[in-house]
Amino acid sequence: MATEVVSMPQLGESVTEGTIGQWLKNVGDPIEKYEALLEVTTDKVNAEVPAPVTGTVTKILVDPGQTVPIGTPICEIEVEGTGSESAEAPQTSAEEAQTVEAQTAPAAPAAAPQEGRGRYSPAVRRLAEEHGIDPARVNGTGAGGRVTRNDILQAVDHKGAAPAKTAQPAQAAPSAPAASFALESAPAVIDDGDTLEPLAPVRKVIAERMVRSKQTVPHAWLMVEVDVTGLVELRGRLKNEFKAREGVSLTYVPFMMRAIVEGLRAVPEMNSQWNGDSIVIKKRINLGMAAATDRGLIVPVVKDADQKNIVGLAKASQDLVQRSRAGRLTMDDLSGGTFTLDNTGAVGTVLTYPVINAPEVGIVTMESIVKRPVVIGNTIGIRDMVNVCLSFDHRVVDGAEAGKFLQVIKKHLEGIGPDTSIY
Amino acid sequence: MAELSYLEAIREGLRQEMERDSRIILYGEDVGVRGGVFRVTEGLQKQFGEDRVIDSPLAEAAIVGTAIGAAVNGLRPIPEIQFADFIFPAINQIVQEAARIRYRSNGAFHVPLVIRAPFGGGVHGALYHSQSVEAFFAHVPGLKVVVPGTPYDAKGLLAAAVQDEDPVLYFEHKAAYRSLKGEVPEERYVIPIGKADLKREGKHVSIITYGLMVSFALKAAEELEKEGVSVEVLDLRTVRPLDVEAILETSKKTGKVLIVHEDNLTGGIGGEVSALISEHALFYLDAPIVRLAGPEVPAMPYSAPLEHAFMVTPEKIRDKARELAKF
Known part of the structure; x- marks a missing residue:
């Protein structure tokens, strides 16, 4: 009888553990090689793990919701065609099997x-x-x-x-001690009729990162108003044609990304990371974009955003959005960000104080574009206005640089007219 | 040097003290003609006479109360409470009077009194013959409480208790009476009260304990040595006053402390020891301080399997210490 032990797979380079999302097969179920066996969630990715062999699931060692280190045995599959031995002599081995079970059972939680x-x-x-x-x-x-x-x-x-x-040395950053986010929190008050929702793994990660960011990074905040009348006109003129030609919608996001790239080029300190006694100025410009999914907030990353034009940014960002909604992002999609854009306008806000996605130094929001009466020279006009908010790590940059960064964004966005080329 | 049992060491200690100091009198239930229910005082009445080894009525409050009076008036009484379980009728005399006379009289009177009492379980003694009562008295300023764990310590601590000018409770574990043997010098020696003794040196885990549990802890340590776990055993010997210095020293040395007593956990000596360590040695700790103690059950059961389950055993100590070493 050959038994294949399935271990927790490594789902990304810096990933050290995984959480069982759900078992797609139960004990006793037959399974084909490469057929989906279970769902594993890591920090923010859900992935289906295929069966390594064809056979029958004989033992599930880790329950859904449990987190175990990479390499921990999580289930056993009896390989097809070899499993009849135990069935032939059930009377004699039944007791034995029970004691074996009793002995192996406690081993599983030990890994927890x-x-x-x-x-x-x-x-x-x-x-x-x-x-x-x-x-x-x-x-x-x-x-x-x-x-x-x-x-x-x-x-x-x-x-x-x-x-x-x-x-x-590669271990240094990921193995930094996890901030315990539950320890000092005020205890909740639970009254009759209240319900307790256990924390989903994603919720835990978000909670931990938010607390760590807010507790370790001195946030400062700035905002500029941007007149995007020209941009709105441009998009209105191009969007149908763009959709037909490129297959994706033309949103404001790629324009904002271009503007951020210009800002980061002008103020490289904004594209950096705090490193204790030094500042790491990042060479690549990888823009994270906060996206809401039904699994929670995630931040997929558009790599090398500075090397893409509007079309490239539009395609890259929409690809990420679509895959994140489908739960099909890879670890790689979620790592390596150097700056983050939060398109808060999508939820209708006009003013936001975003939390920095540490160790990045800044995060900007693009708020709702609203028509407002604006004084231009000595006249009042109806203009499309948008607020751009910036939270930045005050250890790394001061208001002057941060302000300059926002001014570059503002200038870039306001420089877009109805006839600006997007190629 | 002669090898004596724990019981014989106490008897020889009593004999030696009585020979040395004619002010010493023994009395208690059956200590005279019968020589004590455990035979601790066997032969002493014959040797020292009925005036110095006295059979008392079954009245613990009176035994201790009259002993206090005798002590205040110049004798050195060593009353015996037949079982520590029976000490409670005398608790008013011990706590309100013996412990406080020196303080209350501004030092004019003092009570040089040693109350001996067999305590502890594991001998099929059930509810009224198995209790550990040391924590009740360790709480009281004005009292000293010693609990010897070896024949050698039993004799030396008895000498110290007898020559102390204030009341000392001397608790002897009855399971140790005949099970523990060891070399005991013939000549008189004194083991100071309040001094713990490092019974075994080790590197990974410190077991802090007293009484019968000392020998159990040493057994556990020996077994763990074979597994590569090096265990240090500190015998408190006195549970009031505690040897704070020794407790902190071993805690700082290994960073992992297991406190063991047969008495139940809540309000036991272990809580006090643990508090001292966390107050003064926090930054040396590598693991939570662990206590292993009797269960929170009203009394020792009579049924043998239940009694065994109640008792702290060498195996339980070994398993706890191993777990702590692995932490």
Whole structure:
């Protein structure tokens, strides 16, 4: 009898664990090779995991909603054509099988408490500080991968001889200790009739990131009013023709993206990341665009936005939106952002204070375009006006640079007329 | 050096003290003619006479109350409460009077009194013959509470208790009486009250305990040694006053502390020890302080399997310490 053990797959480069979304097959179900076996959710992606072999699902080791590290066995499939042995001698092996089950069952939950990572005992914190060691880079041997006092002491011993920790610099950023977002929160009051909704994995990630951003990044905020009468005219003139020719709708988003790219070129500090004792000026300009889906807020990224024209940006952004609504984004689609655009106008607002998508330095919103009476020279005209709001990391840039950045955006958008070429 | 049982060490200690100091008198239920229900005082009445080894009525309040009076008036009484479970009728005398006379009289009077009482379970003694009562008295300023865990400590602590000028409660574990043996010097020696003893050195986990549990913890430590877990065992010996220095030292050394007692958890000695550690050694801790104690059940059951389930055993200590080492 051959049993194939299915492990939690790696769904992205920096991904270390996955959550079982739902099992698409139950114990006893036959399954074809490559047929969808389960749904796994990581930070923000849902992915279907195909069966590696044809056979019968015999054991499901991890329940939906549980998060386990990459490589943890999650289910067993009895490979087709080899599974009759146990059926032939059921009387003798039934008892045996039960004891085996009893022995293996407790092993599964043991993998669950991965909470050991990122939480350090007072002794570990003190020793790490005294010896200048980053506990996040120490290999934990305690329960659930916890870094123990002895792990630190050993790291101290090895520090002089071989700096093992530099061997994996790529690990540094993703393994930064997770901010615990629940610890200091005021407790909720639960009254009769209230219902408790358990946190979906996506909700947890959003909560954690929002808290971390708001607690660690000093947000500052600016806004400019932009006259986009010319842009509205241009789009009105082109949209049908554009749709027919390019197959996607022409929205204001790609124009805004172009304007942001101009702003980032003029003020490269806005396209950077805070790095403790330095600032990382990013070379690539990858624009994240906040998108609401029924699974929650996600931020897919248009890579190398500075190398695309309006058509390219329109296609890239709509592709991401469509795939995000279908839950078909990859990890790659969601990583690598250097700046974020939040199209809040889509929900009808005129003023927003967006939360920075740390470690990025800024996030701008494009609010609703509204017709307003505007004084131009000595006359009053009816103009299409839009507010552009910016939250920025005040550690990295000050109001002067941030203001300059917004002025470039404003100038660019206001420079678009009914006859501007989009190619 | 002779190898004595825990019980014999106490008897020899009593004999030596009585030979040394004629002010010492023993009394209690059956301590004279019968030599005590456990035979701790066997032969002492024959040796020292009926005036110094006295059979008392079954009245614990009176035993302690008269002992206080005798002590205040210049004798060094060592009353025995036949089972620690029976000490409660005397609690008013112990807590209100013995513990407070020095304070109340501004030092004019004091009570050099040693109350001996067998305590603890695991001997099929059921509800009224198995209790651990040390925590009740450890709460009271003015009292000292010692709980020896080896024959050697039993004799040395008895000497210290007898020469103390204030009331000392001396709790002897009855399961230890004949199960624990060890080398005990013939000559008199004194183990100071309030001094803990490092019974075993280790690196990974500290077990802090007292009484019978010391030998259990040492057994657990030996087994864990084979698994590569190095366990340190600190015997408190005195539960009031606690040896804060020794408690902190071992806690800082290993960063992982398991406190063990047979007495139930809530309000037990372990809570006090744990609080001291978290107050003074927080930044040395590598794991939550763990307590292993008797269950929150009104009393020791009579049924053998239930009694076994109630008792803290070497296996339970081993498993807890292993778990803590892995944390």
